Amino acid sequence: MTAVTRVVAPNPGPYTGPGTNTWIVDAGPVVVVIDPGPDDDNHLAAIDRKLAGATVGVVLVTHSHPDHLPLAERLAATHRASVRRYPDLGDGDVVRAGRLNLTALYTPGHSADHLCFLIAEDRAVFTGDLVLGKGSSMVTYPEGNVAAYLRSLERLEALKPAMLFPGHWDPVADAMGKLEEYRRHRLERExxxxxxxxxxxxxxxxxxxxxxxxxxxxxxxxxxxxxxxxxxxxxxxxxxxxxxxxxxxxxxx
Ligand SMILES: [Zn+2]
Known part of the structure; x- marks a missing residue:
């Protein structure tokens, strides 16, 4: 199982929970950082402390919302890494970093530019704001699209993931149960x-x-x-x- 750690950004709130999860994924000689979060000096310093001198291979971003993207370029620049996100990355594109392959999954619904990232060998998915560790995701007019959102959930379910690393709140070990809960919740609302x-x-x-x-x-x-x-x-x-x-x-x- 790939080692995954996180730094929670200092942006708690009704829609962000305790704050945005910035994920640090061990890829052997390098690490991958997913969702650097808001452009905040303290958060950048906290990420660097957690990195403890590790080389950042690539910075991935699930979507462009202000609680996920803004710190990406600054973090990448200080580590001479590149930022990869939609539409530069499309569905099925594989990002290689160290000994890891991460597959981008185009999963619109919460936002039109949303990607999840899959580590196939672990059946682990970084879900951004498609699925959260707690509560439900925002799918709001005009950016959100309920039909696309439901298709994105089904897309993840078809991969039979074992572990979800969401954009907010804790990792989800009962991945299939959570996906089913989210789909049911959305259909009940409808x-x-x-x-x-x-x-x-x-x-x-x-x-x-x-x-x-x-x-x-x-x-x-x-x-x-x-x-x-x-x-x-x-x-x-x-x-x-x-x-x-x-x-x-x-x-x-
Ligand atoms: Zn979002």
Missing amino acids: AQVLAEVRRGRGTALELTRRVYGSEVGEDLIQAAEMTMRAHLQKLVDDGLVQEVGGEQFEALK
């Missing part, structure tokens, strides 16, 4: 949204209040609306819902 539209038409915000009102405070209602819009978009694409005058959504079937 069923909930469709059932609500069938009960009566409404704008995205009205539907958000009707579905999530009891569990989401007013401060998070806008984020919830962007999740609602992503679900509505899929239901429109699937021909189950249509948008009518006044930005109202109504059920077709």
